[in-house]
Amino acid sequence: MSRTVEMEEAEEVLSRAMVATITGTRPQVSADDVAELLYSTFGFEEGDFTTHLHKPEDFLIIIGSRASKDRMNGDHYIRCSRFSLSLRPWCKLAHAGSGGFEYRVELELRGIPAHAWHLATAEHILGTGVWIERLHPQTRSRADLATFRLSGRAHDPADIRRAATLEIVEVTPGRTASSAPTVTTLMYPIAIALARSDVDRARAPSSHAARPDGAGDGRAAADGDVDAG
Incomplete structure (x- = not known):
């Protein structure tokens, strides 16, 4: 599909996002648990970010402002008594392959x-x-x-x-x-x-x-099929 205005707008928002992965024994962790850890670690206040369930990482954290994002820029490893998180900036290339049209x-x-x-x-x-x-x-x-x-x-x-x-x-x-x-x-x-x-x-x-049927030789097709030459 083609890139859309909606994709461009989403990428602008996601430029302020982090992905979080539960590490270690991977206990059950809720979005509220993640939010509490971020509050205590980075000094955030309610409304500074939103936390969303996400795959393949466990959570997507969208920061409300560039200034707040700069406070946690880069990769982080944070923990509390019950669980630990690996944090890194969101990137659209992280789980994408590369292709093209022949x-x-x-x-x-x-x-x-x-x-x-x-x-x-x-x-x-x-x-x-x-x-x-x-x-x-x-x-x-x-x-x-x-x-x-x-x-x-x-x-x-x-x-x-x-x-x-x-x-x-x-x-x-x-x-x-x-x-x-x-x-x-x-x-x-x-x-x-x-x-x-x-x-x-x-x-x-x-x-x-080098297809033997001549497909792709650039000649116009008279009947809707590729000219076999």
């Missing part, structure tokens, strides 16, 4: 109704198989409402489905204030054509670059 693709979607002519609709139809990089200028301007053209990235063009059904929920209010609304759906068949596929040679394994 192919650049150009797709053409036909059948999207005018009232659903949006990027979010194409993302919904294509699912996780394609990351949409940009829309064709005529798609973005709506000059051409017959074919929804886009460029994107994919792991394997063969995994991109060639047909889908777009189902849009319609909610009709009840006839009276006490009546439940009527929920129905409008269903639109969508055709998906792969117009072009190029191997991203910086990402693709050498076996992809």
